[in-house]
């Protein structure tokens with residue numbers, strides 16, 4: 251079968267003919283119908299994430315935002331049948347550790363990320379296997395378009411989990427989203443659906459216009475203001491600052507801007523992981539955070555049990571991940587899309603839907 255295969259740091263992925271996967275007893279094999287192309291692919295491809303244990307090796311198949319059809323079911327798998335339409339959250343869990351039993355499989359003690367390590371080959375391929383399928387595979391409701399589900403990917407899901415399950419958003423709250431790539435636009439769209447007043451911040455007008463389309467009430471181009479946190483605060487009543495600030499990019503600047511745009515008792519939501527340049531460390535104004543009782547939350551993917559909330563909101567048109575999908579491409583184009591992400595010219599979420 252065809253697959254997009256890692257050759258080495260910053261070398262274009264190569265489309266190769268590789269052996270088809272088969273399902274071990276706890277696995278299913280999924281025939282890929284769509285898979286989102288993500289900034290996380292770019293980070294891993296650049297060798298950015300050694301500090302979190304993600305070191306791709308030659309021969310790895312990338313792709314962690316899939317939708318597809320189950321074509322083979324291992325003997326021990328109980329919840330799935332051939333023909334089921336499914337998606338798979340990228341952080342594969344074991345289903346047995348304390349966090350999994352608490353419904354937080356996304357932070358499983360033995361988590362293996364799909365499409366980042368050889369032990370869990372990804373979905374830029376005609377087919378891919380899923381380990382511990384009963385814990386990790388999510389069945390799609392009837393009639394959902396695979397491209398929209400791939401658009402859900404890690405970005406929409408991580409934003410949803412963060413805004414719905416991590417921070418508290420009350421209708422009318424001010425939410426600032428710093429960085430309007432795929433995950434930032436997802437956060438804007440979801441915060442709007444939750445009834446928040448949304449301020450979108452980016453350095454590119456195209457991203458900000460997209461944010462406006464998806465429900466941002468205010469937009470700020472950070473290149474056009476002196477002090478981004480102050481500019482955000484100025485849009486809120488009494489310039490008090492926002493209730494929730496999201497860093498949806500994961501560089502020191504957007505993280506600090508987000509924390510500094512918060513009002514007292516505000517909540518910071520960190521969605522993006524940092525780049526190799528920051529090496530996982532960002533300096534923060536701790537004393538001010540303490541005195542203001544600001545809180546800091548992380549969001550890392552979404553546990554499988556939370557997908558139903560998204561599907562129910564999708565079914566009534568309250569959210570539409572498909573709106574953030576800007577481009578569909580064939581497998582042969584995936585290597586180029588990933589290599590070009592360093593230009594930050596991608597608007598929204600590109601999805602591969604031709605294998």
Ligand SMILES: [Zn+2]
Pocket residue numbers: 343344345346347348349350351355357358359360361
């Ligand atoms: Zn676990």
Ligand SMILES: [Zn+2]
Pocket residue numbers: 288289290291314315403404405
């Ligand atoms: Zn992703």
